[in-house]
Every structure is written in structure tokens, then in C-alpha cells.
């Protein structure tokens with residue numbers, strides 16, 4: 001069989017008369033060839049210069065398509081050897097860690113391309129408890145006795161309206177309690193009417209994307225970023241622009257600034273996963289830019305209630321006088337992730353559309369749970385629980401920092417992001433293979449996430465690990481880190 005020739009294929013299918021820009025055509029054709037396995041994993045693509053010459057188009061056109069496919073994970077750049085088809089592209093016969101769905105009769109189900117991509121990029125871990133699972137609070141300390149008493153009271157005589165489909169953006173007393181809490185704790189400036197109660201940040205982001213973006217719209221996202229944001233953005237069909245970070249947070253290049261996006265998705269209070277806080281000047285810059293170009297900023301404020309050192313942080317939303325910020329928060333970290341409750345705070349002008357959109361897309365409900373939570377907040381249990389957990393996690397953070405310092409010299413590793421939240425980022429010695437460390441650590445019973453997996457651009461990724469310390473009992477931290485240190489040393493190339 002004749003080998004697949006990428007230039008011939010593109011020459012045949014590129015339509016020079018089409019109204020669709022050539023860079024978009026090129027992107028779609030290459031993506032199609034990858035999904036159809038004509039271009040298999042590890043195939044080296046021609047250089048952008050060579051391909052542009054063969055197709056008789058500009059090099060920028062090719063670069064655009066390559067950049068986009070790199071950003072979406074179809075291609076990967078390997079230092080000094082070129083651009084290759086990624087080996088994580090869906091292969092339903094052998095997806096790593098993801099089972100291809102099978103029909104009852106044993107035959108394979110063919111997913112949509114979007115579905116295949118979703119599975120290929122799947123980021124959710126099955127292990128959700130223990131050393132050092134990131135982002136999971138100590139749910140064993142949740143005051144479930146208080147919760148169940150409150151819940152029983154709610155259930156004593158629930159009004160009919162609490163048991164039907166919900167409406168209006170959530171249970172009103174919860175929205176009111178939230179407006180008060182967010183003002184006091186996060187300096188979020190809003191009324192209850194601007195809040196939509198959702199099932200968490202995943203649903204909030206999905207709602208934003210569905211109501212405010214169209215496929216092909218440009219979205220800026222931090223590189224590295226939260227895997228869930230990456231999955232949702234990819235599934236929505238927007239064009240992802242991974243933006244580099246510096247010590248002050250999001251740091252777009254002049255070329256990126258020249259092409260304003262529809263959305264800017266950021267974690268300004270505790271960058272996920274590296275942990276830096278966005279500086280005041282960067283916040284101002286971003287707000288002014290968003291106002292000037294009509295962009296929406298989506299602020300993901302997922303864990304900043306837990307602040308151990310330094311001044312309390314204010315939200316970006318609270319600085320926004322131009323109604324450009326959509327603020328997303330969650331009870332997954334402050335209460336427990338299985339609760340599946342979060343909130344979206346909207347500019348006033350957007351709130352009615354989002355209330356309707358929520359009902360149309362997902363139908364709401366869970367009023368008894370929302371009523372219990374409203375009482376939990378109103379009676380002061382929420383603040384008390386967060387205060388207790390902050391002390392507990394602060395102690396665990398110190399134990400982890402101590403364990404790190406007892407196994408490694410400061411020059412060998414670097415820790416970032418430990419002032420806030422439930423995790424820190426540990427940079428490994430140069431030359432370490434963080435994915436191999438994660439695999440070996442798991443075999444020893446320690447779950448960690450390799451930092452390099454969070455990056456769009458492999459060239460920006462430094463080897464490291466994301467370590468969650470909130471759901472690890474104090475006495476387990478040192479022994480678990482000793483095992484991890486062994487896995488780190490075993491995978492170090494001197």
C-alpha cells in the first residue's frame with residue numbers, strides 16, 4: 001500500500017477558492033487525517049517552511065494550523081526534532097487508561113469525534129482520597145451531624161415548590177446567603193439576583209461557553225491550566241490560545257494581545273496548578289484590556305478560602321467596574337466535592353439570560369439540599385467549618401513542606417503555590433521524568449499528578465508534581481513523602 005503523503009493529501013483537498021480561510025482549512029484537514037488514522041501517532045510532519053512551499057501558501061498559514069493542533073493536543077513539538085502526531089490522540093483500540101466503550105455483542109461503539117477527543121484527553125482520576133491527591137478536602141471532618149439535623153428540619157414539611165423542577169437561578173435564601181458571604185469573604189460585589197446556583201465550576205464554565213461563545217471563537221487560557229477547563233473548552237469547539245505565565249500570572253505576548261479573544265479564563269487568586277497570585281498591575285491590565293476589546297473574563301476562584309500566609313486576597317470581580325467578569329466559585333473544597341454545588345456570579349446584564357439558559361439546558365432542582373446549605377451558612381456553621389479546616393490544612397502543609405526539606409536540598413527542588421488552597425507544586429530536578437515518577441509512586445500507593453500533563457506547550461513544561469495535602473492524615477504525610485522521594489530519585493537522570 002502506498003504510504004500516506006501529507007502534502008499530496010493537502011494539495012488535493014485544499015480549496016483555494018473557498019470562503020473558509022486557508023489556515024482553518026489546513027487545520028481541519030490535518031485534524032481529520034489524524035482522527036481517521038491516516039496520520040498515525042508519532043508521524044513527523046513536514047516543517048512549516050517546507051509544507052508552505054509545497055502548498056504554495058504562506059508559512060504563517062501553516063504555523064497557525066500547527067499551533068492550533070498543538071494547543072488541542074493533536075500534535076506535539078519535540079525539542080530540536082520537529083512536530084509529530086501526538087500519541088495521545090484517540091485510539092479506541094488502545095486508549096491509555098480509558099476503556100473504549102464496547103457493545104453488548106462485543107463490537108466497538110464509534111464515538112463522535114468530539115467524544116473521542118474528550119476520552120483521549122480524559123483527566124479525572126479514579127483515586128480521590130489519600131496521599132497526595134490534589135484538590136480533595138478532608139471530607140471525613142465534615143460536620144455531618146449538624147448537616148443531617150438541618151436536613152431533617154428541611155424535610156419535615158417541604159413546600160411543594162421545593163420538590164418540583166427549580167426555577168429562577170436557585171433557592172432564593174441560598175442566593176441571598178451567598179451574596180452576603182461572597183461580599184465579606186471574597187469582596188465580590190453582587191446582589192442575589194446576579195447569582196446562579198450550579199452543580200459546580202464545571203457546569204458554570206459549560207454554561208458560560210454555551211451562552212457566550214460560538215465554535216471558532218478565540219479563548220485565552222493559562223498554560224498550564226486545570227484539566228477540567230481544558231476538557232470543557234475543547235468540547236465546546238472554541239479556538240484555544242494557551243497563554244504563558246510569569247511570576248505575576250497571565251502574561252500574553254504582544255502578538256497574542258493583538259488578537260483579542262472572546263473569553264479569558266483565569267485563576268487569579270491561586271493559579272492552577274502553579275499557585276502564583278495574579279499581581280495588582282496584571283489584574284488592572286487585564287480588566288482594562290477586557291473593557292477595551294469587549295472580552296469576558298471568567299474568574300475561577302476554586303480554593304482561595306484557604307489562605308495560610310500573607311494578606312487575604314480579593315477577587316478580580318470586586319475590582320471590575322465595567323461588568324466584564326463572570327465569577328465562578330464552588331463548595332467542592334469548602335464543604336465536600338460530592339455535594340456538587342457551586343455558583344456563578346454574573347454581570348447584571350447577563351443574569352436573566354443565564355437563569356433561563358440554566359433551566360433550558362440542565363433543569364434545576366435540589367431545593368432541599370440548597371435549603372439545608374442556606375441554613376448551614378446562615379447559622380454560622382459554614383464559616384466555622386472553613387476556619388477549622390484552614391487550621392487543619394495549614395498544619396498539613398507545614399508537615400509536607402518539612403518532609404520535602406528533609407529529603408531534598410533547596411537547590412534540587414522548588415515549591416510554589418503553598419500560601420493558599422489544598423495543593424502545592426513541586427518542581428523536580430532538571431532531567432526528571434515526572435510521568436515516570438507518578439507511575440512509580442502509584443505503584444507504591446502514592447497518587448500524584450505530573451505537572452507536565454497540565455501544559456499545552458511541551459516546550460514550556462518543567463518537570464514537577466502537583467501534591468494535594470488536605471486529604472492526607474497528619475501521620476501519613478512523612479511516610480508517604482518518603483516513598484515519593486524514592487520514586488523521584490529513581491527517575492532522575494543525572
Ligand SMILES: Cc1ncc(COP(=O)(O)O)c(C=O)c1O
Nearest residue numbers: 135200201202226272302330332
Ligand atoms: C482550578 C479548578 N477549577 C475547578 C475545579 C472543580 O470545581 P467543581 O468541583 O466545582 O466543578 C477544580 C477542582 O479541583 C479546580 O482545581
